[in-house]
Amino acid sequence: MAALITSLFAGMVSLLIALVDAKQPYTKFGYVGLTGPAKWGSLSPDFYACSNGKHQSPINIVKKDAIRNPKFEPLAREYKLANATLVDNGFNVMLRMESDGGMLRVEGKNYTLKQMHWHSPSEHTINGIRFPAELHLVHLSDDGNFSVVAVLFQYGAPDPFLFQIKDRMKQLAKEVYMGDEAARVPVGMLKTKEMKKSTHKYFRYLGSLTTPPCTENVIWNVLGKVRELSKEQLAELRAPLNKECKNNSRPTQPLNGRHVELYESEEHVR
Numbered sequence: 001m002a003a004l005i006t007s008l009f010a011g012m013v014s015l016l017i018a019l020v021d022a023k024q025p026y027t028k029f030g031y032v033g034l035t036g037p038a039k040w041g042s043l044s045p046d047f048y049a050c051s052n053g054k055h056q057s058p059i060n061i062v063k064k065d066a067i068r069n070p071k072f073e074p075l076a077r078e079y080k081l082a083n084a085t086l087v088d089n090g091f092n093v094m095l096r097m098e099s100d101g102g103m104l105r106v107e108g109k110n111y112t113l114k115q116m117h118w119h120s121p122s123e124h125t126i127n128g129i130r131f132p133a134e135l136h137l138v139h140l141s142d143d144g145n146f147s148v149v150a151v152l153f154q155y156g157a158p159d160p161f162l163f164q165i166k167d168r169m170k171q172l173a174k175e176v177y178m179g180d181e182a183a184r185v186p187v188g189m190l191k192t193k194e195m196k197k198s199t200h201k202y203f204r205y206l207g208s209l210t211t212p213p214c215t216e217n218v219i220w221n222v223l224g225k226v227r228e229l230s231k232e233q234l235a236e237l238r239a240p241l242n243k244e245c246k247n248n249s250r251p252t253q254p255l256n257g258r259h260v261e262l263y264e265s266e267e268h269v270r
């Protein structure tokens with residue numbers, strides 16, 4: 001039993017590395033039919049948490065149930081100009097940081113920005129409302145814990161961050177996704193400062209990664225401010241994806257007694 005747990009753990013760690021780095025192939029999963037979210041837990045023993053975890057993500061955030069925590073602080077983020085690669089994982093489009101992308105500080109602990117990726121439609125819903133897209137900024141601490149900042153998007157003006165990688169995105173869509181080999185386009189030095197905005201309000205809860213292996217103990221920070229992107233930009237984000245992953249939104253998961261906490265700056269409350 002201990003040996004099984006140890007090997008499961010080793011498997012999960014290597015999967016986590018694969019997920020963050022996307023350098024290794026791993027069990028295929030999708031968003032419809034036999035490899036869809038309801039089946040993830042049975043695709044691989046490493047995906048056990050996807051069907052058996054009790055603290056899974058995404059969730060529906062009910063605003064009136066979110067508890068304001070006076071101890072919370074504005075999200076402290078120090079992002080840096082970083083060398084990045086645009087990667088088509090087949091199930092999502094990701095920007096991987098090749099150099100130090102900077103830090104997020106949560107409850108006294110530092111988490112380094114490793115990658116960011118998009119989902120459409122959104123995975124988290126607010127009062128049952130699903131948005132056209134959601135961005136996840138994935139941070140990892142030195143002791144192997146994740147904290148993700150989620151940004152919801154509605155249709156509107158083009159998102160300036162996506163605008164700066166527009167050409168690279170077009171190039172990525174032209175690259176052929178070859179089985180396990182993810183397509184990549186070097187981006188070079190990327191400005192992520194833009195991402196630090198809008199942290200006057202956020203929802204925090206303990207959940208999981210929203211893709212296999214659905215690892216738990218992820219500190220989620222869902223920003224209250226909904227940003228805008230154009231329909232054209234969303235089409236560009238979807239273009240490189242596998243057909244069964246164009247809609248790459250995992251259904252919302254039960255709270256199972258969890259609480260969502262809220263940070264709102266004084267001026268925001270007034």
Ligand SMILES: *[C@@H]1O[C@H](CO)[C@@H](O)[C@H](O)[C@H]1NC(C)=O
Pocket residue numbers: 083084098186188189
């Ligand atoms: C960015 O990272 C890639 C992949 O590691 C590397 O080949 C490239 O030289 C780097 N570019 C810069 C500007 O550091």
Ligand SMILES: *[C@@H]1O[C@H](CO)[C@@H](O)[C@H](O)[C@H]1NC(C)=O
Pocket residue numbers: 121247249250251252
């Ligand atoms: C996409 O997936 C979400 C979550 O599973 C689902 O609620 C939604 O209806 C799907 N949308 C489309 C356009 O298939």
